[in-house]
Amino acid sequence: MPDHDSSRPTLADVAARAGVSASTASLAFSGSGPVADATKERVLAAARELHYAGPDPRARSLRRGRSGIIGVVIEERVREAFRDPIQIAQFDGIAEEIGRIDAALLILAASGPAQQLAGVKAMPVQPAHPVTVEDAPMDAAVLMGCTPRLADSISALRDRGLPVVAIEGFPVEGVLVIEQDNRDATERGAQHLRQLGHGRVGIVTLPLDAAHHRGLVTDELLAISSSATALQRLEGARAVFPDAVAHAAAGSFVDEGVRAAREMLSGPADERPTAIIAQSDLLAAGVIRGAEELGIKVPDELSVIGFDGVRVDGLWPYELTTLEQPAYEKGRAAGRAIVRMLEGREAESVSFTSVLRVGNTTAPPPSAPIA
Amino acid sequence: MPDHDSSRPTLADVAARAGVSASTASLAFSGSGPVADATKERVLAAARELHYAGPDPRARSLRRGRSGIIGVVIEERVREAFRDPIQIAQFDGIAEEIGRIDAALLILAASGPAQQLAGVKAMPVQPAHPVTVEDAPMDAAVLMGCTPRLADSISALRDRGLPVVAIEGFPVEGVLVIEQDNRDATERGAQHLRQLGHGRVGIVTLPLDAAHHRGLVTDELLAISSSATALQRLEGARAVFPDAVAHAAAGSFVDEGVRAAREMLSGPADERPTAIIAQSDLLAAGVIRGAEELGIKVPDELSVIGFDGVRVDGLWPYELTTLEQPAYEKGRAAGRAIVRMLEGREAESVSFTSVLRVGNTTAPPPSAPIA
DNA sequence: AGGCGCGATCGAATCGATTCGAGTGTACTC
DNA sequence: GAGTACACTCGAATCGATTCGATCGCGCCT
Incomplete structure (x- = not known):
């Protein structure tokens, strides 16, 4: 004190x-x-x-039963969320809508597995005020990318009687999900590649498991994977290219895309993929940069497709072919749903669609006849 | 309910x-x-x-006297803050440091003047839980860009006994300020232009007053201006070019830069400025785009210098000459100060320095002899 | 003049937990 | 066997405000 x-x-x-x-x-x-x-x-x-x-706001909120705070739960590290343009846009949308009821945003990092060990609550030298998902003074929560790892936290929130909205993620009892057509959109992107004549394609996925393991996507990795978004997009890609090799990135960063490209494109020209489906624009930008490093020309020798529709810096003269998603609108939808639920009204699930925006990073594969 | x-x-x-x-x-x-x-x-x-x-976290925090929440007060609209890469980086730094004590970030918009009318507190049909700067359940506050408009809120925070740290802003009794050498840095940038031979320079400022008036910076506007950052940078520029015409932008956006450029560059070549000092990189990018629109070549016919050191998208092939500021580090310093103060220790003010990074958007003016 | 209505004010209960000091019982020591 | 320590548990006060119902005047209507 x-x-x-x-x-x-x-x-x-x-x-x-x-x-x-x-x-x-x-x-x-x-x-x-x-x-x-x-x-x-x-x-x-x-x-x-x-x-x-x-x-005193504490006393007031105890008596009133409301704190005027909406929690936004992000995946693991706060730093990463603030670096992801999609999440920023979603924050933005949420803030916009809940601003109408004068509520404020509380940024919460999903509590690590350490505290998840049910009932134990060891809490060693913890500095006395751990604000976790399960005990934060909030009136409702928005989950950004709801992983099963949050299951315990979610049921705690439900027990507390708080409205919970998730932006993407696995459907969970009692949680309103704002959906994104990840699977279908990616499938459309993949079809675009197939129509161009591609057959050997590679996939760079977003982190699949909680630990953000990097590397070849194996059955083992899939088994422990917890990211609905990454899985849905993977599924969409494999609906068209069932045998596509997939590499998981450790995060949605340009650097990770570069690393993945180095691994996937090291083989001889007639064996390596002629197209790569990246699960985010930042990854796609990295893949392009990685290809350049290896002397592989985009799009002549390698087509690259992204996801998100954010303008990536330093990509000129490339105009990324990508699946544009309405991140800001998704945030607003989540915010609106929260407001509705707080007012006691029912809120219904919303589903958003991505549109394929064709740029100049996709073209027919080298050896293919011009379509 | x-x-x-x-x-x-x-x-x-x-x-x-x-x-x-x-x-x-x-x-x-x-x-x-x-x-x-x-x-x-x-x-x-x-x-x-x-x-x-x-x-119940509410009851707990009432009894314990601590909520584990750190408020971050931003200027006016949440949306704008989430669009400003500098503020994002600062958030990021704050989050990083306060994460150490397991505290969470509460994003607060500075309350509008409506609620500032002392004592009135009319509050018409307000939806019952307005979370404002003066009554949010937090243990400490970080002010991003502390304007005089916040004076009332600040004194309320002090009365409540909360530690308050400001990132830039006017020095206020009881508030620890994390400083940035806005004035001197801009002066260095201006000197760079003078050394290149420029004499007629224009300035595009960040919003000066609370209402974000756009247009020529007049004495009247200066009189009501409340942004320490904008004023300090303006002062630094005018230390070198005392008569430079300044235009205020309504926000730190590319579009605003474009608008300012249109107005400032419409005159004949021998009257219009040969260089423009923009107070942010986004504004600078807009100025460049605006100049291109008007058929004015950068840097041959117009030099442009920015501030921030963020990589602006879509600016290729330009490499902006700018003053690089350590935004992330500023955030961390603020976070560290907060943690120290919460632990009862003294925290001292920190001052950060910007470095001039010369790109390819500055060059000697058209008619000048090559230096 | 009696009664009604209403604005202003107050008392006391309540919100849900934390915490301090006091009170148990058991075990261990000399 | 008495005394002391210790581990555990409980009662009651407390955190600081909100709110419901009751009370008290007082003007006004009939």
């Missing part, structure tokens, strides 16, 4: 100084209830003299 | 079911205090049966 003057004034102090009861003072502040102007003035004056900063 | 089952179990219910007192149940949950294993097990079992989701 830093400087917690035990002398910080309370509403009772103000009331005493103004010569009224605490209840009257409360009315004077909240405005709900009839208070004589003179009295109200006296209370406010007393407050000013005592440097009373207004009702 | 949506579905607020009046029947949601409380710690007392759990205690009753487990056949212990509430105090013991509390101990069983918090772990602070000796509780027999058997008892603890019984309590946890009872909790499970009742679907008790753990202690």
Whole structure:
């Protein structure tokens, strides 16, 4: 406890100084209830003299049962979320909508498995105020990318009676899901490649498992994978190219795309993929850069398709072929759903569609006849 | 009140079911205090049966006097903050540091002037839970760009005894400021232009006043201006070019830069500026685009210098000459200061320096002899 | 003049947990 | 066997406000 003057004034102090009861003072502040102007003035004056900063939000929210805070749960590290343009856009949309009810956004990182060990709650030298998903003072929660790893947290939220909305993710009882046509969109992208004549394609996926393992996507990795988004997009790609080799990236970053490209494109020209489906634009940008490094020309020798529709910096003169998703709108939809649920109304699930935007990073494969 | 089952179990219910007192149940949950294993097990079992989701964070934080939440106050609209790469980087840095003490970030928009009218607090049909700067359940606050408009809020925070740190902004009693050498850095940038031979330069400023007025910077505008960052950078530019015409942008966006460029570059070649100092990279990118529109070549006919050092998308083949500022580090410094203050230690002010990074958007003016 | 209505104010209960000091019972020591 | 320590548990006060119902005047209508 830093400087917690035990002398910080309370509403009772103000009331005493103004010569009224605490209840009257409360009315004077909240405005709900009839208070004589003179009295109200006296209370406010007393407050000013005592440097009373207004009702304590903690006490107020205890009594009122509402805190005015909406939690946004992100996957693991806060840093990564702030670097992902899609998540930023989603934040933006959520903020826009919940701003209407004057609520504020609380950014929460999904609690690590350490604290997940049910019932244990060891909490060694924890600095006394761990704000986790399960105990944060919020009125509702938005999950960005709802992984099974959050299952415990989610059921805790439900037990607490909080509305929960997930942006993408596996359907869970009691959670409203804002959906994205990840599978179908990717399938459309893959068909675009097939129509161009591609047969040997590679896939670079978003992190599949909680630990963000990098490398070849094996059955073992799939078994422990927890990202609905990555899995759905993978499924869409394999619907067209069932045997496509897939590499998992450790994150949605340009660097990861470069690494994946180096691994996937190291073989001879007649064995390596003629097209790569990347599960994000940042990864796609990295793949292009990686291909350049290896002297492979895009799109003549390698077609690359991304996902997201964010403009990636430094990609000029390439205009990425990609699946454009309405991230901002997804955020707004989530925000609207939250507001509705807080107002006691029903909110229904929304599903968003991505559109294929063809740029100049896809073309027929080298040896193929021009379509 | 949506579905607020009046029947949601409380710690007392759990205690009753487990056949212990509430105090013991509390101990069983918090772990602070000796509780027999058997008892603890019984309590946890009872909790499970009742679907008790753990202690109510509101009550807990009232009693403990801490909420584990750090507020980050941004200028006005949340949307704009999420679009500004500098602010994003600062968020990122803050999150990184306060993550160490398991605190969470609460994003708060500076309350509009409507609620600022001291004492009135009319609050018409406000949806019952306005979370403003002055009443948010937080343990400390970080102000991003501290404008005088926040003066009331700040004094409220101080009265409440909360540590307050500002990233840039006017020095205020009781607020620790993380500083940035805006004035000197801009002056260095301006000197770079002078050395190249420029004499007629224009300035595009960040929003100066709370209302984000766009247009020529007049004395009237300066009088009501409240952005320390914009003013300091303006001062630095005018230290070298005292008579430089300045246009205020309504926000740090590429579009705003384009608009400013159109206005400032419409005159004949021998009257219009040969160089423009933009107060952000996004504005600078807009200025370049605007110049291109008008058929003015950069850098041959117009030099452009930015501020920030963020890579702006779509600017290729330009490599912006700019003043690179360590935004992420600034965020970390703010976060560290907050943590220190929460631990009761003193935190000292930190000052950051920008470095001039010369790209290919600055060159000698058209008519000047080659230096 | 009696009664009604209403605005203003107050008392007391409540929100849900934490925490301190006091009270058990058991075990161990001298 | 008495005394002390210790481990555990409980009761009651507390955190700081909100809110419901009751009370008290007082003007006004009939």
